[in-house]
Structure formats: structure tokens, C-alpha cells
Amino acid sequence: MSTRTLGEPVKRNEDRRLLTGQALFIDDVELPGMLHAALLRSQVAHGRILKIDVSRALQRPGVIAAYVAGDLGDYWQHGPVLVPPPPIPGIVFNARTQVPLAKDKVRHVGEPLAIVIAESRYIAEDALDDIDVEIEQLPAVVDLEQGLRAESALVHDDVGSNISAHVRQTKGHYAAAAAKADHILKRRFRYEHGISSPIETRGVVAQWDGRAGQMTIWDTTQAPVFVRNGLAGVLGLNERQVRVIAPFVGGGFGPKIMMFYPEEVLLPWISMQLNRPVKWIEDRLEHFFATTHERGQIHDAEIALTSDGRILGIRDVFLHDGGAYDPYGLTVPINSQCTLLGPYVVPNYDSTFTQVFTNLPIVTPYRGAGRQHGVFVMERLLDFAAHELNIDPAEIRRRNLIPPDAFPYKNEIIYQDFAPLEYDSGNYEPVLDMALEAIGYETFKDEQAAARLAGRHLGLGIACYVEGTGIGPYEGAKVQVQSNGKVSVATGIGTQGQGHFTVFAQIAADQLGVAVSDVNVVTGDTDQFYWGAGTFASRGAVVAGNAVNEASKVVRKKALKLASDLFECSEDDLVIENGKVSITGIPEKFVSLGDLARQANPMRGAVQPGTEPGLESTQYFGPKMGATANGVHAMIIEMDPQTYELKILRYVVVHDCGTVINPMILAGQIHGGVAQGIGNAFYEKLVFDDQGQLLNASLADYLLPTALEVPRMELSHTVTKSPLNPLGIKGAGEAGAIPAGPLFAQAIEDALDLKARGVELTEIPLSPSRLFELTRDLR
């Protein structure tokens, strides 16, 4: 084998097109005769539709068509339950999924009422003003606790309550453990996660070719194969007649995996009706309502401990805001429930949640996908326990870490992949030690005291977490040596900037002895690779990466076999490197991979029965369960005690995601995750009024962190391989984003001596103005 690239900071194959403005994003798709869509969306959160009249819109020059729900006939259907509820005894799940266009009732601001098709986007938007709409407004369900009261309005009348789901999971016996505890501590926590807000919004282009009987859909989706299968079904086409292409996608972070968004259902159907291509590109205002959110939970959590700070058990009851429909099942609250346990030994756990329907946009996973909420509760409980038991915050964490000889560690409750939660491998204490060392934990108290004398308020935070990653079911890859000696890799997942064109190329290059730049990777085109699940849950590198590895191994074997026949020698005497197979020690005796590929596709002559043509293989990989990554973040801040302006002075990440394929790309994933975590903790908040109106639906009002808010990050890694896949990889996509909330709460309390002053920070997001409110009484 030639030089291994696995583990090397190989520069990205995909960069050139992106750096020169040549990459194809959804809005770059231009087709002859293309029409443009605009959607009329509900301006009220909850209401009864009395009238939608599009007749005036149809008279506007340039308008081709306009549709309301009734125009769709039998095509009007509720979307699928994308993720069915896991097999948990006693589970309640009321599936109510979204529709292409609202009929009878609207359930959140932004829900589509009508779609207009015109010669240009400008005309289509003009025509929205021509539509006559009457909606009788109903009281909106916005607050989770009020939504569960008997007198509350109902989001879905036929459910009889606003309960979308109710789940209890237990491990051991919390009540018995609590009875023996030295110390019990109980708090209420609120954690809100915001919107992913990729810089590219969503979009769909659909092109029906009536002569060919072929539908092509460009879609900003993270799961093209599922979109193809689903849309083929509803359109009455064979799956082979539908091609879904996820081109370059400008960030996803979760919400782009939701399906079906109304626009995904509407555009292909309209293209068939009109026999013309149709494009819809979401604008930023629409994005705040039409793309899914993550949002909030309220936890009432209780921890039972020994006097020396060992956890005996945790009881947690929480409410989860599911939004107006629940197509994504229970993934987010299940992640919260499971991830709360963290890297700690928690012998007894009793966790119950209720997912509540509200008149707010749909909630689906966004980077972290509920894990943040759980980690916040656990880390804050430990902080308060440390304070009350007079134990150092780092020390109380250390005392409770799962020891390295306890793996695989069984947490018993059911995880989002439907399997009992089990941590595959880990070695947690060195990660904590490295983080403490890197942040200068030992000397910080002195620095803090010295700074305080100079009138500066410094604070330190430290938080531990685990992340379930790399879940099944499976992914596949087709690896093929081309006649020119270059290698083609195709997989079914979509890509949104994770570096798949490079990391998959590295894996294939190492097996096949070619340069990484000679491996061309295709993702997200269902005509190039037929099967797959998608990019979510930090699983692309783990699951598709291992599929690429398996397929590459088979191709390598084929190449060696062909060359051994050619040279009439044993495969053991061959070496595969620099795009050639040669006899060991006789480099001049070689055959190029390209020549072998040509010979594997002969034009004349007989081959052995059963011979497959070409140097190619398609293989699949599915882990039996997810791999568990872990990490510790530590941060030092300086806070202005008057204005509550916050500056991050140091940010340390120590992380273990098993085998590292490309440390440069991994660092980028961590950096980006941390930036989103910082936004979540201190800058980003969706502000709704009691009528369900979002009051800050612009990027001027919903604050994404800029280069001034995100600090330089100091990263290091440990490597504990996963035994669940041959490459030993664990996922890393979401890790950076997970622990920032408790880090901020802890560091701010520390900087402002809040604990001593009787104020505990039990909510996220924080902000200067929110801190002012919380501390007003101290002033």
C-alpha cells in the first residue's frame, strides 16, 4: 500500500469549485422554460380558513397557475411519519403530520395556504397580494404548560389534548435510591435551542420530462434517497422514473433532512401538471417559519447523591415543544432523555417527557438534536450539587465518570436508533484531565482573584458530555476504477460541507494506492447511487465511510487477482501503489489500475462463468448500534458587571471520536459546532408573542455569532476506537455544539459570584438583557 492518508490533514477535493464560484447550488439550476413559485403563507398561528380565492391572482399577466388545497384532489395527503416512535412500553404517540397546503385550519404562522406559479419570481410574489384570504383567528397554543391545561385551545381537535407524545423510561429504581440519599437537590430548567439558519435557505427545482416519463428533482435535502422513494410513491411513478439530486448544499445542520416539506411535494406535481420545470427558492423571512426549528424544553429534575458527591440517581420530568406537527417522531426528546446521563455512572434513572403540540413551526433535529437540553440539565445539577456539598466542580464530575473498564457500558433505556443505549467504548478521565490542564484550572483561582483586584470579572466553566453518533441503519458505496486509472466513489448520502468528497476519497485512496485527488466522490444523486438513508446524527463518516472502505477492499482484491493472473504470480507478491500494481521488488514489472479496469471489461473473448465486469464493487455497512463519542469543553470569560457584555478569553475542546480520518476537517467540524453552541447559549433566541408570532424573523434581529463573538479555539483529541466498525470511527459532527450552554451558565455565575449572591442560572439562552432581568433584585 502507498502512503496512508487516513489521519492526515489532506486538503479538500471539493474546494476549487466552491472557491471560484463554479459549484452548483440549488438556485443555480437554470432550465429552459422554467417557471417560478411563491407561496402564500398564513399570517396567523391558529385559525379556521373561511376563504382563499386565487381568481384575481390568475388574471395578473405572467401568472401561469395558482393552487389551493382543494385543487390537489387525491394528491393532497398528510406527510409520512418520517421517524416512527421507538419500541418503548407504554409509549403514547399521536401522529399528526403536515400537509402540502392548509385545508380547514392553519396551525402555525408560515403554513402554506396557496402556491402561485409565474414566469418570474417577482411576478409570483406580486400575485400573492392578489389572493383574497379570510381566516377566523383562534387562540394560539404557545406556552407548553398552558397548552396542557384542560381549558387550552387544541392544535389538533381530534386528539382531544395537545399531547403529541408521552414517554417514560427508567433504569434501576430511583425512588428506592433517593430514600437512601444523603442529599437531594431539585431544580427547574428551561433550555431553548434555536434555528439552524444555514446561509443557504431551502429550495426545490422539479422538471418533469413528459416524453421520457422522467422526473428530476433538485432539492436541498440531506436525504435524497428517501425523498425519491417517497415522492415516487405519491406521484404514482416508479422509483426509477424519479431522480433526486442534492447538489452542493449551503449548510444543513438537521432541518434539511425533514420531509416532506410542502414545497417538496408541490413542485414535482405542479411540474407534471404544467409540463414545465418549476423552481422555488425560500427567502430568509420564509426560512424563519417554513423550515423547522428546534426550540425549548422545561425540565423538573432531581438528583440524589451521597455526601461525597456520588450520583445515586436522577429523576426528570420534562415538557418538549413539538410544534404544530410531529413528522419526526420523538428523536429530539429521546436524545435529551438519553444524553442527560452523560459520561457518568447514574445507577438509577426515571425520566418522563411529554411532547406538546403548539401553534409554532414544526420541531425537528438541529445539530445536537436535543442532546444540548439533556447535557444542560445534568451539568447544572452537578454544579449546584458541587456548590451545596462544597466539592470542586471538576472533582464532582471526576468522581462520577464511568471508569474505563466498564465498557461496553449499558444505560438500558432505548435510544433514537431503537436499540438499548450502550456506550461502545471510552476513556473519560484523561479527557477531563487534558481539558483541566489546557485551561489552566489549577492556577485559574489565583488569576481570577488578581484580575478581580484590578476590577476585571473572570469566570471559568467546564462541562462534560457524550454524543451518540453513527447510528444505522446502513449506507452503501460503489467504488469503481475508471479506464483512466482514476477512482469513482458514489454514495447515497447528501453532503452539506462536511468534506465527504475528501474523507471518502482518503479511505478509497488508501485501499487502492491512488492519490486522494484522483478519487472523484459523488454524493446525493439517486441515479448515481440508489440506496441509503441520509446525512444526520453524525453518521456520514462512520456509516458511509465504512461502506466506502468495504467496497474499496473488494476492488483492491479484484485488482490484485487480475494482476496475479496477468503476471502469473501470487497476490501476496504484488504491491498496489501510485495507481499501479507491481511485483514486489520489481517496480518495472507493473500494470496500471486503468489498464486492469479496461481488461476487466473485454470486448471479445470468453470470460470465466460468474465473472463480474469492471473493477468495481458496491458494498453496504450497517453498525449494530451507534458509537458514543465524548468530550470536555472548558472556557474562561470576562464579563462586564455593569453591561453584561461577555468576552470569551479562552475556549478549550478535548474530544474523543475514535479514529480520525482527517484532523483538519475534524477541527473544522468542532469549530463550527462550538460557534453554533455559543450562538445558542448567548445570542440566538426565537422570540414569540402569545399569539405565536415570531417577533425577530430577520438576521438583523435573530443574532448569529460573527467573527467577533466566536473566539479562537484550542483543540486536542484522545483516540478510543469504536469496536462497532472496522475503521474504529465515531461521529463528530454535532459534538462542538452540545456543551456550550452549561459552560456559559457556569462561567457567568463564576464571573459575577452569582451563586454566593443567591442567583442560579437555570436557563438558556442567556443574553445581557436576560442577565439584567435575572439579577435586577441584586442591584
Add this chain to the structure above:
Amino acid sequence: MDTDDHDISLQVNGTTYRRRVESRLLLSDFLRHELGLAGTHVGCEHGVCGACTILFDGEPVRACLMFAVQANQHRISTIEGLAAKDGQYHPLQQAMHDYHGLQCGYCTPGILMTMSAFLDENPSPNEDEVREALSGNLCRCTGYQNIVDAVLAAAKTMRG
């Protein structure tokens, strides 16, 4: 309804274009959909994200906040004109590649155009100055750190 059309002539990346445009046509839409220069990306259409930044007579501006008619008789540079004709990267492009300053790449054209103007104005910036100059461009993928490093490295290369 009659549209209010205007004949305009402008130079983009050294090429002169003459077109008839509706008065309300955004400059970003004109570049992308009329001239086919789709490398200029649109992220927010309200001037916050910076993805659509181009150079207008050498100054960085947001193409989503201007109309195409306002570009009449002006000179525009877009991402498509940043590399040399033979395909050789501008030092900023090279540094962004070397330092992994892009992930999904959607905000990248706007960042490259903003930073190329910035380095023309300030060839020897420190990190704080780079961050300040970069703060008008939103990136949701990278956490900015590698972009900052890339800009500092490009500045060094350009100083020679």
C-alpha cells in the same frame, strides 16, 4: 401592468454587458440569473449575511441591496473574476484552501470579495482587524477561525 425598463451598460470582471432590465430587478438577481454569474450567492436579501458581496467600482457592496439599474456605467467584480485567467488562485483563494477556511462554501464568495477589498486597504492587518472586517459576513459552518488564519496568511503572501 407595464414594467419600467431601462437600458444599462456595465462592466463585470472586465467584460462589458448591455442589457434591458426592469427597474426593480435586484443587482444580485441580475448577476446570477441574467448574466449567469451564479457564484455570487444570496443568503438573506436584507443586507445582513454578506454572501452576495461584490466589488462595485472596487468597493465591497451587497448586491442584494442594489438594483441592477444602479450599476449602469459602473464596474463590478465578482467571485468569477478573482482567480487568474489561467485558473491560478488569488492568494486569498489559495489560503482558504490551505487553511480549510470553507465548509459548505456558500458564504465563501462574499467573504473572498470582502476580504480582497479589505487587504487592498490594509495589507498588514492583525487578527483583531481581520475579525472586525470579517464581522459583516456570516458563516454558519466554520466558526471563522480558519478564515481568519487564511486571511492573515494571504496578507503575508501578498506582501511578498
